Amino acid sequence: MNGVLTLLRRSPRASAGVALLAALLLLALCAPLLTRYSPTSQEFGTWLKPGGAHPLGTTPLGQDIWAQLVYGARLTLLIGFTAGLAATAIATAVGLTAAYFGGKVDEALGVLLNVFLVLPGLPLLIIVSAFLRGGGVWSIILVISLTGWAWGARVLRSQALALRNRDFVHAAVVSGEGPGRVIFAEMLPNLAGLIAASFFGTALYAVLSEAGLAFLGIGDVSQVTWGTMLYWAGAKGALLQGAWWWVAAPGLCIALLGTAFALINFGIDEVINPRVVHATRATQVLRRKKTSSGPERTGPAPLLDIRHLDAGYITPNGQVRAVRDVTLSVAPGEFLGLAGESGCGKSTLAFAATRLLDAPGAVFGGEARLAGQDLLALSSEQLRRVRWKDYSLVFQASMNILNPVLKIREQVYDAMQAHGVQDRARLEARARELFALVGLREDYLGAYPHQLSGGMKQRVVIAIALALEPKLIVMDEPTTALDVVVQRQILQEVDAVRRRLGIAVVFITHDLSLLVEMSDRIAIMYAGEVVEEAPAHHLYAQPKHPYTRQLMGAFPSLDGPRERREGIPGRPPPLSQDIAYCPFFERCPSRMPGTCDVLKPAKVEVAPGQHVACFLHSPAVKEYPDAAD
Numbered sequence: 090m091n092g093v094l095t096l097l098r099r100s101p102r103a104s105a106g107v108a109l110l111a112a113l114l115l116l117a118l119c120a121p122l123l124t125r126y127s128p129t130s131q132e133f134g135t136w137l138k139p140g141g142a143h144p145l146g147t148t149p150l151g152q153d154i155w156a157q158l159v160y161g162a163r164l165t166l167l168i169g170f171t172a173g174l175a176a177t178a179i180a181t182a183v184g185l186t187a188a189y190f191g192g193k194v195d196e197a198l199g200v201l202l203n204v205f206l207v208l209p210g211l212p213l214l215i216i217v218s219a220f221l222r223g224g225g226v227w228s229i230i231l232v233i234s235l236t237g238w239a240w241g242a243r244v245l246r247s248q249a250l251a252l253r254n255r256d257f258v259h260a261a262v263v264s265g266e267g268p269g270r271v272i273f274a275e276m277l278p279n280l281a282g283l284i285a286a287s288f289f290g291t292a293l294y295a296v297l298s299e300a301g302l303a304f305l306g307i308g309d310v311s312q313v314t315w316g317t318m319l320y321w322a323g324a325k326g327a328l329l330q331g332a333w334w335w336v337a338a339p340g341l342c343i344a345l346l347g348t349a350f351a352l353i354n355f356g357i358d359e360v361i362n363p364r365v366v367h368a369t370r371a372t373q374v375l376r377r378k379k380t381s382s383g384p385e386r387t388g389p390a391p392l393l394d395i396r397h398l399d400a401g402y403i404t405p406n407g408q409v410r411a412v413r414d415v416t417l418s419v420a421p422g423e424f425l426g427l428a429g430e431s432g433c434g435k436s437t438l439a440f441a442a443t444r445l446l447d448a449p450g451a452v453f454g455g456e457a458r459l460a461g462q463d464l465l466a467l468s469s470e471q472l473r474r475v476r477w478k479d480y481s482l483v484f485q486a487s488m489n490i491l492n493p494v495l496k497i498r499e500q501v502y503d504a505m506q507a508h509g510v511q512d513r514a515r516l517e518a519r520a521r522e523l524f525a526l527v528g529l530r531e532d533y534l535g536a537y538p539h540q541l542s543g544g545m546k547q548r549v550v551i552a553i554a555l556a557l558e559p560k561l562i563v564m565d566e567p568t569t570a571l572d573v574v575v576q577r578q579i580l581q582e583v584d585a586v587r588r589r590l591g592i593a594v595v596f597i598t599h600d601l602s603l604l605v606e607m608s609d610r611i612a613i614m615y616a617g618e619v620v621e622e623a624p625a626h627h628l629y630a631q632p633k634h635p636y637t638r639q640l641m642g643a644f645p646s647l648d649g650p651r652e653r654r655e656g657i658p659g660r661p662p663p664l665s666q667d668i669a670y671c672p673f674f675e676r677c678p679s680r681m682p683g684t685c686d687v688l689k690p691a692k693v694e695v696a697p698g699q700h701v702a703c704f705l706h707s708p709a710v711k712e713y714p715d716a717a718d
């Protein structure tokens with residue numbers, strides 16, 4: 090309803106179209122009030138001129154033309170609306186199914202679509218209606234619906250394809266919502282304007298097709314429609330007899346109806362296009378959790394256990410191995426920070442381990458276990474059940490997962506509903522509780538995403554990620570787009586919540602000083618490998634890997650005077666090549682030619698919980714203690 094009001098307010102064309110359509114609808118509905126005569130009765134004089142009891146005269150069969158016009162409006166509008174609805178329903182179903190499923194489904198539907206698009210409209214209509222002759226007005230509706238859906242389907246498919254790649258749709262998929270729910274609850278509302286425009290476009294096509302078919306004498310010409318009026322006027326030589334009004338009246342009505350549909354169609358386009366252009370947003374949520382024990386770790390059994398994970402991208406120029414033989418684990422309730430320069434593979438690691446790496450991304454080998462369950466071996470249905478409930482993920486562009494046309498409340502409900510919580514009172518209570526947890530006022534539940542600031546949307550996404558109390562949340566630079574103060578506030582709240590609920594967090598960022606403050610343990614990645622991992626305070630006080638040291642040096646210290654910081658000279662090796670030696674060799678100030686550029690250092694435990702992959706700390710170089718410290 091709000092949408093219709095907005096349309097009328099913003100578009101004078103749509104208002105004019107709606108007014109015209111309303112007038113024609115009134116004509117059809119009030120037919121018995123507008124004439125005393127039946128449209129089919131033949132009781133009057135023939136070829137009477139307009140005037141007196143017959144405002145539009147009579148036909149050569151003695152029928153009242155005005156009565157035919159007002160009653161004819163009923164069937165004409167019925168055909169327009171019903172065929173428009175049916176064709177739009179087919180177009181929407183085909184367009185969205187093709188876009189959502191993609192691949193072979195899209196190809197098959199694309200072939201069907203192209204066949205219907207290249208078949209010439211009128212001949213097709215004539216052939217199909219010849220087959221369905223005798224079915225009365227419903228066969229005409231069927232013919233028009235079957236021949237009129239393809240254009241709408243093509244437009245809807247291309248828009249739905251763009252929508253399918255939007256973050257909020259990805260987030261809905263990974264949060265466990267089934268295809269039906271994603272299509273109808275997430276994608277469809279965003280296509281409402283386009284679907285409405287498609288409906289009015291198809292209704293216009295239906296009215297014109299009916300008139301064309303009727304004029305050619307195809308279909309049931311005993312029915313009274315504006316089209317069959319034209320047919321009889323032509324067949325009886327109305328123009329030759331000088332009865333031009335018999336042709337003009339239905340012709341004008343068809344033109345007015347067509348104009349009304351076209352105006353509404355234009356109006357919708359006018360209003361929805363800018364919205365489509367401006368509708369952007371950011372935030373992604375997923376989840377994950379894991380358990381298993383790694384040989385290098387002592388203490389509690391890990392929740393997330395990544396072993397020898399190899400992942401990356403398949404490009405036309407070969408494989409990019411962005412994650413190389415990574416073994417990493419996270420204990421229940423632990424805050425693990427993952428740091429490293431841009432492009433070192435942090436996001437790829439998070440995506441690969443949580444089964445979110447889409448093509449051209451691929452996992453080449455290894456394991457990622459969550460509470461003992463091998464995530465990489467799960468079917469999509471099993472995965473759907475695990476995500477959201479057991480683990481969630483908050484991504485860099487975290488505001489994008491919020492659907493612009495749904496209220497925040499529905500989006501907070503969605504994840505819970507997808508996992509079986511249906512009771513409205515429970516949903517509402519939980520939503521309020523979550524908002525309190527992330528420091529948002531409850532009344533924002535009733536707002537739309539555009540009414541919230543970036544920081545607030547970020548909190549909403551984090552609230553959604555917490556909705557089912559997952560055991561693990563992976564956060565990939567979740568606050569990068571926000572200012573430092575908001576960033577810190579949000580992180581402090583996340584930390585407080587995870588401590589209270591015992592949730593483990595994997596936190597990815599470039600900002601090592603932030604990690605040192607927040608994390609229990611930190612893993613440093615370089616060129617796709619984890620080169621050092623250690624308890625946060627240990628890493629801060631005693632970084633062992635030359636890369637970690639340089640990375641520390643590139644950030645301001647937590648205390649002490651302000652001073653100029655230098656970046657790390659040089660660049661990491663390209664991840665498209667094999668690196669059978671220390672990947673940091675070229676940039677390392679302590680490199681040992683003949684060793685570091687020939688062999689790969691294994692990870693060794695240099696202090697409790699501190700593992701380093703560097704020959705400076707391997708037994709072979711223990712004789713160079715000075716170099717190691």
Ligand SMILES: Nc1ncnc2c1ncn2[C@@H]1O[C@H](COP(=O)(O)OP(=O)(O)OP(=O)(O)O)[C@@H](O)[C@H]1O
Nearest residue numbers: 402404409411430431432433434435436437438664
């Ligand atoms: N779609 C892709 N196709 C090919 N290579 C890719 C693709 N996406 C990422 N890469 C490459 O994979 C490597 C790792 O990228 P990734 O985004 O995981 O790094 P990151 O450490 O998370 O970086 P950032 O901190 O900038 O997000 C980079 O070298 C990047 O160029």
